[in-house]
Amino acid sequence: MVSLSELCAVLGTHLVPVNGRSLPARELSGVHVSELVDPTPYLDGGELLLTTGMPLGGNPAATRQYVERLRSRGVHALGIGLGPWLAEVPEYLCAACDEAQIHLLAVPDGVPFQNVSRSYWALSARSGQAELMGSLGTQTSLAQAAMRPGGAAAVIRGLAQALGGWAAFLPSSGTEPVRYWPESTGALLPLLREETLRLNRAGTHSAATFELHGQPVVEYPIAAGGRIHGFLAVGPGRKLAAPDRQVIMTVCTLLALKARQREAASGAAAVLEGAVAKLVLHGHTEAARILAEDAGHPELPRRVRVLALAAGPGAGEGPQTGAEDLLGAAPALKPAPGVPPLPEQLSGCPLRHERDGVLYVLLSAEDCPQRETRIPAAQMPELSGAVSDPVSLAEVPGVLPGLRRALAQAAAGTLAGTAGPAHAAAEAWVRTLTAYPRADLAGTVTEYLRHRGHWENASRALGVHRNSLRHRIALASSLLGVDLDDPDVFAPLWLELRQRER
Incomplete structure (x- = not known):
């Protein structure tokens, strides 16, 4: 942009300040030539307006009205071309411009207005190039x-x-x-x-x-x-x-x-994580660990729960294209009796693989960061799921047949499990024992069952007196409402306690 001071400096004696006011560095929006009595309809404001003085009317009153119109439009400066109409700039014009705070300049006789315009646009082009x-x-x-x-x-x-x-x-x-x-x-x-x-x-x-x-x-x-x-x-x-x-x-x-x-990097990471999950599902645990390590993935969990999800045709997209949508809606599935609910956010679980129309996900708390659920389950009414008990990575292929059977029997909107009623009861028993605050009942019952009800051996392993052990076992039986020596009780309870130790 070009300022009035820059333009005057370039033109020298061809554009001279009249009213003695210092020229500011304020930018000009352009140079316009007009001999109209009211040129303001053709002005935007901020211009240097050039005229021979013909529209001034030759008297102070007309001149003040003319200058007032320029002020109201925001004209920055007025240049008077001396010659045919005005031999010199009249005092009443100087006074009117001073009052309106419009800079008044003179263009000497014989200097074409085109010189002023050409200099302005040359400076503007140079300024634009610098900018x-x-x-x-x-x-x-x-x-x-x-x-x-x-x-x-x-x-x-x-x-x-x-x-x-x-x-x-x-x-x-x-x-x-x-x-x-x-x-x-x-x-x-x-x-x-x-x-x-x-x-x-x-x-x-x-x-x-x-x-x-x-x-x-x-x-x-x-x-x-x-x-x-x-x-x-x-x-x-x-x-x-x-x-x-x-x-x-x-x-x-x-x-x-x-x-x-970031999108490309995320896509590449998703492909590698899908390959890791595929290797685990096919029983190639060591290869999965090597690939995860080479891909910079966090260390694989020792134990996982395998989640299987399937959506009917009413859901719009299948698992292959709508994995995030399926995972976003899965936490709203209603668990079957004995099946724990899914975490509230699953969209961040990276270890997943689609096979035969079913999306398999390896669930682990550290593998599922907190992310906002993408869609509500109500929008996927035919979504159903099944989840396995906690297993080691090497045991994952063995749970897939049971998962598929449970998924086939699950109603829409429900989450099925792979364990029978006895296992579900054992899970509840272990939760009750673990929640007891005054003593380690879960550890006590574990050692009691490990030693097949032998008081001496179990109390020695626990480091407590035999009478203390008897009291704890009686307390555990009372809390659970079962006989711990009943084979139908201690068999599933022992298996569940063993899972807890791993």
Whole structure:
């Protein structure tokens, strides 16, 4: 952009200040020539208006009205071309311009107005080229920053500094952190999130402008791969110029590229994790451990519960294409008697594999991070599931036939188990013994059953007196309401307690 002082400096004696006011560095919006009495319909404001003085009317009253019209339009400066109409600038014109705070200049006789216009546009072109070079330099540095670790944060910081304001990136994923600069922008995040949610619900996937605390904010969607990955919010604190918008669009592109990179990395990780689960399901446990280690996956759990999920045709998508939807709805399945409910969030469980129309998932608490459920179970009325008892990785192939049978018998909206009634009762007994707060009843009963009811051997193993052991066993029998020496009781109870020890 070109200021009035720059233009006068270039033109020298061809454009001279008249009223003695110092020329500011304020930018001109253009140079316009008009001999109309009212040129304001053709002006935007901020111009240098050139005239020979013909529209002034030759008297103070007409001149004041003319200057007042220019002031109301926001004209920045008035240039009088001396010659045919005015040999010199009249005092009443100087007074009117001083009162309206419009800079008054003179163009000497014989100097074409075209010289002024040509000089303005030459300076404007030079300024635009400098701004473009500066913009390209900024874009280059932002692209370089994006390639480094923590690139997204560096890009946001660089954008805010380039605009002299603040910037924030609000990702759609709840697992990715919000990035903003400067630190004071953190106070705006709740309002930004609220506005972003509103725009997202309204389907506004183009740039939008709104106000926060009386200041304009521009928000841009970050789109890649056919979906919105987040929104870039910018508070420039000033009017954005064309180079500023180019820098912002460059940042949007860089953030979209980073999103695609994360998406590709996530997809590759999902393929490897699916391969690990497939090896476990086929009994190749050692190969699964080696692949998981080579892929940088956390150490595989020693024991897992295998979850099988199937959706009927009314669910829309099968397990192969709707794994996240199935896992999102699975926690709402109604467990059968004796079957514990599923964790509230399963969408983060990575060890899964689809086979024969069934999605198998290896459940472990540390493998299932907390993520928001994607869809409610009500939208998948034909979803059904079955879950195994805890088993070692080597035992996983052995539970699959039972899982498939339980899944085939499960009604829509229910979660079946693979254990019989005796096992379900044993699970409840162990939970009761473990929950007792005053003594280790579960450990006591385990040693009692391990030594087949021999008081001396069991008390020696526990390090307690025989009478103390008798008291604890009587207490356990009373709590459970069963006879621990009954084979139908101690057999399933012993197996369940053994599982607890592993």
